[in-house]
Amino acid sequence: MTTSPLPRHPKIEVDVPADLARALLADQHPDLADLPLHGRTFGWDNLTWRLGEDLALRFPVRELSSTLLDREQHWLPVLAPRLPVPVPVPVRRGRPALGYPWTWSVVPWVPGEQAAATPVPSRTAWAAGLATALAALHVPAPPDAPVNPYRGVPLAERYDVIAARLTPDVPHAAALRAALEAGRAATPWDGPAVWVHGDPHPGNLVSRDGHLAGLLDFGDLCAGDPASDLATAWMTFDAAGRDVFVARTQEVHAWDDATWTRARAWAASYVPVLLAHPDEYPVLAAVGRHAAAQVADG
Template sequence: MTVPTPTHPKIEIDVTADLARALLADQHPDLASLPLHGRTFGWDNLTWRLGDDLALRFPVREMSSTLVESEQRWLPVLAPRLPVPVPVPVRDGRPALGYPWAWSVVPWLAGEQVAATAVASRTAWAGELAAALAALHSPAPRDAPVNPYRGVPLADRYDVMAGRLASDVPHADALRAALRAGLAAPPWDGHPVWVHGDPHPGNLVSHDGHLTGLIDFGDLCAGDPASDLATAWLTFDAAGREVFVARTQAAHAWDDATWVRARAWAASYVSVLLAHPDEYPLMAAVGRHAATQVAADVGLQG
């Protein structure tokens, strides 16, 4: 069966099964006979599942083409310190056969995409996600990647973030209030730490009450951990968020300003998650949930 390409306007290059198999035959022929199935699309990459235990990860637009290279460079360094499985590339792919960018063969992490699970069920592993991010949020080296969209001061992104909060965005007034509070909070003044960049429910995997995967490190960078901690509002309800925050504080004892900035980042993600509801309905659901959680937190529901 042919899997249609989503109409997401950012997808510039599709990777069909024929192209994926040709690249494998060209560069990793020992894997080329494994079945390809379960193709999925994200914002920047598409994934083909390869056999039972592997997956192929391909960038789909030039703007994000270097993200896989960053994963290839840094995930082998970071994975040993993380208490949750991550997709460390097991083979690197290079441009060939008309495909212009680096790509990866990665392990398939078994479980269910958290965005497809009931929010209340996530409290069971909220502490596990907190522990994983706490382990990641350690001082980054000077040559760590820089990302203009994550880990940066809110002042650098505020105008763009606020401009996206049109009146038809759910709880827009509350989201604006959260953004203003984040901008007014003291900025990060510590040593830059490793930042995942996108630990929302679409990039988390769970099974049987446990977190079984933290995936998509394409936005990996160094900076303020607040943009990662925004997952407290994106992923959990109030009960889960309480567990997540408590476990995080036990590890790092971030100041109150860090959490105010984190909530502002959560508010900023809502409009992005809602941008393509037909192509990415699970992400749209995450956006609506986050808007409700932020609104409840700032006391401006309705």
């Protein structure tokens, strides 16, 4: 079986080639070990093997990611019943073994197309669906919800880091910095901490036949300000899709203007991160360039 090479992202620490993935299955879930492995993909935090037609294997590729996967295993079974879109709730758990150091998951395969690979105008068809899904998630979280220092927090806590990343070589840097300043000046979130997906960019969205078919990668799940999720309005859609997304969101939650100002600032903050490794992650870089242009347009 041919596998893709390990991306050159400096934070990736461990690869899981086909022989190791199959050995782990044979050791811990032997009833799945004969299913074909195919379609290996890498993200910044996890590696995914498709397993047969209906399942996938999800392996952390760096130590930090292992805690994110634990978060998915604990909380996705709790959250999935309230969400109107499929999410990859783990169906099996894997443990460290055979030289692989962390917990891993067997999850359902969510069929469809990665939204980031679809034409932006076509996404308007499911903009209301994404708004509905996030609105269902954005409800008060329990006191033991996970904490994430990078998502759902006050922008003031992230300002210095974000501002330092908005260097002149970032597309539309001046507009992004203006959006960040506006977000920092906006009234901070003062409501109850709500569930926050943490990373709903179009690389983590699946569409099919004009509908939102899946919401993936809950590793950054936390509680806090929903504005960091609402940034997807600029990351995923053009102006037409954003209008639909905002309108549907407002029907459910009626967030104030300050929340949307903070959301645009969060969108600006994600741009340099998405652009950080364009050769290794061209799809994410394209999302970053699109988000920069959308923030600059208003």
